[in-house]
Amino acid sequence: MTTLESSPERTAGTRPGVLGVSVPRKEDERLLRGDGQFTDDVDPARVLYMAVARCPYPHARITRVDTAAAERLDGVEHVLSGKQVHQLTEPLGVLRPVPGAPRLPYYALAQDVATHEGQPVVSIVATSRHVAEDALELVDIDYEPLPHVVDVLGALEPDAPVLHPSVLESNLLASTTDGRGEPEARFDEADVVVAGRFRVGRVSPLPMETRGVVAQWRAGARELTVHCSTQVPHLVRKQLAESLRLRESDIRAIASDVGGGFGLKLGVFPEDVLACLHAMALRRPVKWSEDRAEHFRAATHARESVHDYRIAADADGRILAMTNVYATDIGGWNSPFGSAQLSSVVFNGPYRVEDGSVERRVTLTNKTPVGAYRGYGQPEVNFAYELLMDRLARKLGIDPIELRARNMLTPDELPWVNPAGAVYDSGDYARCLRMAAERIGWDAHRAAPRRPRPDGRLSGIGFSSFVERTGYASSRFLAKRGSQFGAHESITLRANRSGGIDAYTGVSTIGQSSETAFAQLVAEVFGTDYDAVKVHVGDTAASPLNTGSFASRTMIAAAGAIRDAAGQLAAKTLRLAAFRLQVPPEDLEIAGSVVRRRDGTDGADGAVPLAEVYRTAITGQGIPPGEDPGLEATAHFEPSDAAYSFGTAAALVSVDPETGEFDVERFVLVHDAGTVVNPKVVDGQVLGALAQGFGAALTEELRYDPDTGQLLNGSMMDYFPPTAADLPPIELLHTHVPSPVTPFGIRGVGEVGTIPPGAAVANAICDALADYGVELNSLPITPEKVWRALNADKGVQQ
Amino acid sequence: MNVEIETTVNGKLVHASVPARLHVADFLRQQLGLTGTHLGCEQGSCGMCTVMVDGEAVKSCLMLACQLDGRHVRTVESLAEDDRLTPLQEAFRQEHALQCGFCSPAFLMTATALAHQGTRPGRAEIRDEIAGVLCRCTGYDNIVTAIERWFAEHPQTATEDGPSEDARSA
Numbered sequence: 009m010t011t012l013e014s015s016p017e018r019t020a021g022t023r024p025g026v027l028g029v030s031v032p033r034k035e036d037e038r039l040l041r042g043d044g045q046f047t048d049d050v051d052p053a054r055v056l057y058m059a060v061a062r063c064p065y066p067h068a069r070i071t072r073v074d075t076a077a078a079e080r081l082d083g084v085e086h087v088l089s090g091k092q093v094h095q096l097t098e099p100l101g102v103l104r105p106v107p108g109a110p111r112l113p114y115y116a117l118a119q120d121v122a123t124h125e126g127q128p129v130v131s132i133v134a135t136s137r138h139v140a141e142d143a144l145e146l147v148d149i150d151y152e153p154l155p156h157v158v159d160v161l162g163a164l165e166p167d168a169p170v171l172h173p174s175v176l177e178s179n180l181l182a183s184t185t186d187g188r189g190e191p192e193a194r195f196d197e198a199d200v201v202v203a204g205r206f207r208v209g210r211v212s213p214l215p216m217e218t219r220g221v222v223a224q225w226r227a228g229a230r231e232l233t234v235h236c237s238t239q240v241p242h243l244v245r246k247q248l249a250e251s252l253r254l255r256e257s258d259i260r261a262i263a264s265d266v267g268g269g270f271g272l273k274l275g276v277f278p279e280d281v282l283a284c285l286h287a288m289a290l291r292r293p294v295k296w297s298e299d300r301a302e303h304f305r306a307a308t309h310a311r312e313s314v315h316d317y318r319i320a321a322d323a324d325g326r327i328l329a330m331t332n333v334y335a336t337d338i339g340g341w342n343s344p345f346g347s348a349q350l351s352s353v354v355f356n357g358p359y360r361v362e363d364g365s366v367e368r369r370v371t372l373t374n375k376t377p378v379g380a381y382r383g384y385g386q387p388e389v390n391f392a393y394e395l396l397m398d399r400l401a402r403k404l405g406i407d408p409i410e411l412r413a414r415n416m417l418t419p420d421e422l423p424w425v426n427p428a429g430a431v432y433d434s435g436d437y438a439r440c441l442r443m444a445a446e447r448i449g450w451d452a453h454r455a456a457p458r459r460p461r462p463d464g465r466l467s468g469i470g471f472s473s474f475v476e477r478t479g480y481a482s483s484r485f486l487a488k489r490g491s492q493f494g495a496h497e498s499i500t501l502r503a504n505r506s507g508g509i510d511a512y513t514g515v516s517t518i519g520q521s522s523e524t525a526f527a528q529l530v531a532e533v534f535g536t537d538y539d540a541v542k543v544h545v546g547d548t549a550a551s552p553l554n555t556g557s558f559a560s561r562t563m564i565a566a567a568g569a570i571r572d573a574a575g576q577l578a579a580k581t582l583r584l585a586a587f588r589l590q591v592p593p594e595d596l597e598i599a600g601s602v603v604r605r606r607d608g609t610d611g612a613d614g615a616v617p618l619a620e621v622y623r624t625a626i627t628g629q630g631i632p633p634g635e636d637p638g639l640e641a642t643a644h645f646e647p648s649d650a651a652y653s654f655g656t657a658a659a660l661v662s663v664d665p666e667t668g669e670f671d672v673e674r675f676v677l678v679h680d681a682g683t684v685v686n687p688k689v690v691d692g693q694v695l696g697a698l699a700q701g702f703g704a705a706l707t708e709e710l711r712y713d714p715d716t717g718q719l720l721n722g723s724m725m726d727y728f729p730p731t732a733a734d735l736p737p738i739e740l741l742h743t744h745v746p747s748p749v750t751p752f753g754i755r756g757v758g759e760v761g762t763i764p765p766g767a768a769v770a771n772a773i774c775d776a777l778a779d780y781g782v783e784l785n786s787l788p789i790t791p792e793k794v795w796r797a798l799n800a801d802k803g804v805q806q
Numbered sequence: 807m808n809v810e811i812e813t814t815v816n817g818k819l820v821h822a823s824v825p826a827r828l829h830v831a832d833f834l835r836q837q838l839g840l841t842g843t844h845l846g847c848e849q850g851s852c853g854m855c856t857v858m859v860d861g862e863a864v865k866s867c868l869m870l871a872c873q874l875d876g877r878h879v880r881t882v883e884s885l886a887e888d889d890r891l892t893p894l895q896e897a898f899r900q901e902h903a904l905q906c907g908f909c910s911p912a913f914l915m916t917a918t919a920l921a922h923q924g925t926r927p928g929r930a931e932i933r934d935e936i937a938g939v940l941c942r943c944t945g946y947d948n949i950v951t952a953i954e955r956w957f958a959e960h961p962q963t964a965t966e967d968g969p970s971e972d973a974r975s976a
Contacts (some may be wrong), residue, residue, distance in 0.1 A: 031900070032899050033902070035906060035907065036898070036907070037899070038907075039904055039906075039907025039910050040882075040885075040886070040895040040898055040899060040904065040907070040910055040914065041842070041882065041883070041885070041886045041895070042840070042842015042843070042882035042883045042911050043842065043883065044842075044907050044908070045841075046841075046844065046908060048841075048844075048845070049835075049841040051836075053841075058970075066917070138825070138827065205962060213910075214850065214942055215906075216844075216846050216854055216906070216908045216909050216940060216941070216942050217844070217846070217906070218846070219907045220818075232872030265908075266906060266908065267844070267906050267907075268905075268906045268908060268943055269940050297845075299847075299848060300846065300847040300848065300849070300852070300876060312881055346885075353873040370953060504970065518906055519905030519907070519943045520905070521905065531879065534844070588913030588929065617928075624969070644835075686901045688939070689902065691902075692902045692905060692943075692944060692945075692948060693905075695824075695944065695945035695947055695948070696942075696943045696944050696945045697945075698945055699942075699945035700942065701948065711970070723847070723849065724846075724847040724852050724940075725848060725849060725850030725851050725853070729940055729942065730946075731937040731938075731940060731946075732933045732934075732936045732937050732939075732941075732946040732950060733933045733934050733937040734937075735946060736948075738947065763947075785859075
């Protein structure tokens with residue numbers, strides 16, 4: 009990996025600080041020593057273990073459930089079936105419902121009908137996981153298989169079996185249209201139109217730690233303590249309260265170390281509710297640790313969609329209109345978070361599209377529910393519009409770099425509102441494009457004669473330019489969409505007698521380095537040492553209400569809360585020290601572990617240690633008249649708008665024109681992350697998301713058999729996330745345009761890498777095989793698909 | 807059915823009675839409380855549960871606890887002593903070779919076992935050698951860099967008996 013231009017200007021303060029510095033992470037020591045506490049590591053006394061019987065069919069009526077034999081097995085303590093769950097709970101809620109979608113009666117255990125393979129039907133608690141799983145073998149469930157549909161377009165056909173006939177007449181859960189202008193009129197008057205159907209495969213976010221929950225109930229105290237592997241402890245508390253008919257004050261949700269989330273661990277799943285029900289019935293702790301076979305069938309999937317895209321342009325390649333009509337697969341139920349929504353928001357990418365529209369059709373199929381996954385709809389549309397941009401370039405004989413540059417929004421056009429209402433805040437899109445072209449050697453490649461290398465392979469270069477929405481555009485925006493959460497983050501800062509600052513956040517640690525970045529900001533704004541700040545995460549009983557870690561929003565929102573809380577804490581610290589030193593507060597500053605005079609003329613008393621000021625505040629002994637004891641501040645902050653990050657990727661591939669086999673030999677990503685809190689962490693986020701992007705682009709796809717409706721590759725043996733030996737060399741370049749809409753100019757960085765790999769690689773292959781007229785149109789891109797495209801004129805089906 | 811075993815775990819002799827069907831990872835986690843070893847798939851694919859048995863990297867979900875009789879096991883908990891990370895762990899920290907950290911113990915033990923082989927792998931070989939452990943956060947680049955740096959800065963690790971002993975004297 010190479011990084012250029014990755015030393016952003018420091019933006020805050022004049023004192024040397026820690027903002028913009030790659031300090032070692034707070035999280036690392038415990039994780040490297042095996043001292044992390046992941047959910048399965050929580051081991052309360054007398055804990056019992058839960059296992060879940062799941063529907064083996066894609067669609068089936070449950071005609072009989074007999075658990076008598078299972079209940080008789082030695083060690084089995086409790087069994088739940090659908091009927092009891094119906095009596096005891098409300099259906100699961102959806103945190104980010106699709107606007108206009110009716111609520112589906114999604115209970116923790118299937119009621120009369122199960123709509124996907126893997127849906128929970130019976131749950132059992134026993135003295136060990138082995139016994140619980142033995143008991144599953146003794147559960148007798150009669151199923152009457154029903155007609156099923158697993159193809160997303162097939163599910164919308166009039167003759168398709170309807171999954172939820174009590175609520176819907178078809179499998180169209182909801183459809184929404186965004187747009188402006190008169191795109192159809194522009195298509196009529198266009199010199200050239202390119203159009204295509206693009207299929208994006210179904211993938212798994214696949215965190216290395218599966219889901220898990222440990223529930224404990226103290227009935228007399230009305231206290232349900234739930235350790236849960238989640239990105240959103242406070243939202244887990246909310247959703248559990250609703251499903252279990254408890255008050256939120258009865259529930260404490262805790263997530264300490266989470267072994268990867270990627271959008272999957274958002275909200276309450278059926279098994280979370282079940283573990284709580286068992287624990288409440290038994291008054292004993294109940295643990296459920298998902299196994300990988302369950303994870304592939306019952307944790308949420310992602311991405312699957314079919315996009316019908318069109319671009320109208322004039323003879324110079326200027327885009328006149330762009331439209332997308334797409335079906336997105338939600339699976340058998342609207343999942344706890346709901347399906348990806350950003351395909352509609354950024355459907356035009358970084359391009360100036362005045363007339364455009366996007367229609368989303370959220371479609372039910374007999375497959376595992378789809379939820380959020382890093383990128384959240386953006387990789388899907390990027391694949392489609394960037395392939396079409398290259399087709400447009402080929403059709404017009406225009407250099408694809410030039411075509412993109414002509415259509416990209418320029419810095420002086422921003423802020424700009426796209427046809428879906430998104431406000432692109434700032435940036436220099438074309439600069440990233442040109443940097444990528446230069447770095448990959450585009451001009452030389454384009455000028456060179458197109459002929460095979462000595463090894464018989466052809467080289468190609470492809471590009472993908474994108475914008476990425478990071479964060480949410482305020483709670484007003486979310487309210488319009490019916491979202492069950494806000495756009496803010498919060499923090500409580502509390503000084504302690506050891507001279508340190510405790511920071512309390514509802515954000516859990518999922519690998520995003522929030523403990524590190526939050527501590528950096530506290531240290532920077534307050535003026536103390538990075539080592540003096542300890543961040544306590546993910547406990548609803550020890551943090552102010554917040555939103556959670558998703559949508560590349562944590563830092564954007566939390567930075568404002570930290571800035572405000574640390575500012576308040578600093579002001580009071582200076583007042584207390586000023587009283588003690590008998591000087592005006594404005595003459596003092598916090599520096600490391602002391603409060604000192606700004607002018608350096610510390611008198612006989614010298615500087616005051618922060619620990620002393622804190623003790624003064626905590627005891628109230630020696631504080632000025634009128635000042636309250638204590639040294640603590642809580643702040644909430646909501647950014648005014650989302651920040652749009654942007655960039656361009658370039659891939660160099662070599663392709664064997666006989667077999668379709670190909671290699672990605674180089675991959676360049678030029679990306680703007682605005683102001684950077686910790687460069688190493690930012691690079692890490694981008695590299696990690698790129699790996700997931702390459703997985704979805706090249707090797708990962710969950711495949712269902714259309715005849716049986718069964719998941720064909722639901723195991724780690726058959727599903728291929730990239731290993732260390734699979735990824736191409738990556739060259740990372742950054743620009744740093746501060747966002748005007750966020751504190752410190754920060755842009756989110758968590759998801760960007762998932763967006764461009766598919767389109768860049770596909771465009772590179774099409775470039776290499778331009779003389780063969782090859783067009784690609786689906787993800788993942790496999791050698792077989794390239795071979796089929798090479799032989800399309802011989803009647804081989806794509 | 808239980809089986810009596812005598813095994814050495816992180817230098818300590820352990821006598822245990824284990825169910826015949828208990829795999830090593832569950833034994834380490836549940837009976838010994840060594841929760842630094844994680845489980846990701848329980849079918850030998852993801853590598854999360856990698857530990858060292860008699861000096862070799864082993865996926866502990868594919869080995870039964872009763873097979874440990876008479877053998878030596880090392881887990882991630884054996885690396886750091888008191889408050890000092892070993893140079894390998896320190897290289898991971900300096901190179902930002904971990905994010906969520908769920909896979910880190912497995913990579914640390916894989917690298918430790920690699921050193922045990924007495925070779926000094928290059929970057930490409932490191933990539934191949936660690937390909938049995940998945941990471942979904944980092945994209946691997948920084949893990950490769952950390953291991954490469956550790957071998958470069960501590961060449962003795964390649965010839966001696968594992969890194970932890972020399973690491974403490976380093």
